[in-house]
Amino acid sequence: xxxxxxxxxxxxxxxxxLTLNLWRLLRGPSAxxxxxxxxxxxxxxxxxxxxxxxxxGSTLYFEVAxxxxxxxxxxxxxxxxxxxxxxxxx
Amino acid sequence: MNLLAGLPLWLDALLALLLVVGAGxxxxxxxxLVKLSDFPKRLHGPTKATTLGVGCVLIVSxxxxxxxGEFGAHELLIxxxxxxxxxxxxHLLIKAALHAxxxxxxxxxxxxxxxxxxxxxxxxxxxxxxxxARPAA
Numbered sequence: 134x135x136x137x138x139x140x141x142x143x144x145x146x147x148x149x150x151l152t153l154n155l156w157r158l159l160r161g162p163s164a165x166x167x168x169x170x171x172x173x174x175x176x177x178x179x180x181x182x183x184x185x186x187x188x189x190g191s192t193l194y195f196e197v198a199x200x201x202x203x204x205x206x207x208x209x210x211x212x213x214x215x216x217x218x219x220x221x222x223x
Numbered sequence: 224m225n226l227l228a229g230l231p232l233w234l235d236a237l238l239a240l241l242l243v244v245g246a247g248x249x250x251x252x253x254x255x256l257v258k259l260s261d262f263p264k265r266l267h268g269p270t271k272a273t274t275l276g277v278g279c280v281l282i283v284s285x286x287x288x289x290x291x292g293e294f295g296a297h298e299l300l301i302x303x304x305x306x307x308x309x310x311x312x313x314h315l316l317i318k319a320a321l322h323a324x325x326x327x328x329x330x331x332x333x334x335x336x337x338x339x340x341x342x343x344x345x346x347x348x349x350x351x352x353x354x355x356a357r358p359a360a
Contacts, residue, residue, distance in 0.1 A: 135239040136287075137227045143280075146246035150253035150273075157256050157265075165262055165320040172312055173256055173269035176305065177249055180277040183284045183298070190226040192288060195297035202304055209312040213319040 140188055147181040168212045175205030226291050234290065238283045245279025248272045262320050263327060270313040278302060 154177060158170035179198045186194030215221050230238070255268025285298040321327055 134228070134230075135235045136230065136242065136283075139239050139242055140227070143242050143246040146250050150249050153250075153253040153257045163262065163320070163323065165316060165323060166265065168319070169262075169266060169269060169316055170256065172316070173253060173273055176269070176273055176277055176309075177253065179301070179305070180245070180249060180280045183280055183301070187226070187284050187287050190291075192293055192295060192297070195295065195301065199297060199301055199304070202301055202308070206304075206308040206312060210315055213312070213315040216319040217315075217322045 140184065144181065144184055144188070147177055147184065150177045151181070164216060165213070168209060168216070171212075172205065172209045175201055175208075179205075226287055230287070230290060234286065238286055241279045242283050245276040245283065248276030248279065250276075252276065261327075263317065266313060266317060266320075270309055274305060274309045277305060281305075 151174060154170050154174040158167055158174065161167040161170055179201050182194050182198045182201065186192065186198075211221055249272070252268040252272030252274075255272065256265055259265045259268065281298045281302045285294075288294060288298075
């Protein structure tokens, strides 16, 4: 019962966190700042999707969260490699 | 919804606490990303606080579904993957930042190993002398 009343507030907290990350993504002075904001954005979105899965009582959302985690990590690595080397595949 | 109504009170309270802590950590990490002044400081918020917050949320989800008899390895997989990849991406990000702007690197520490404040302690005076004598020798 406590969890049921608290879950919408946790969803709101994660939505607020996503908004803050979006602000840094749009504002970020350097390219590395934007990559860091994207990295945080995908991690928070992953948590939001897991919480939505709990809210709707469906285990389908875990595959989505796993995919977001995988692709987000690959994206961060590729973008920072590109900044370091000027190339992705050497 | 049915899933959450059937929980016993102790598990409900424990998971609610974990959920509040997790959401708070994620929010603090994102706030640090906005608030802090330069990139090496900003890297702290997301890589530590947010990862911990997401870990708490995944524990909540794992416990809720395990209580309902639908325990799966997915959350465990996500947790392990996230905790393995967060330091790697942080390392790559700070390397990229140092490559883009070498002035971000802090200056090297001074050559003396013992600071002048420490030599006031009774035991530290001879050590300070040997350290300062070493470059001359």
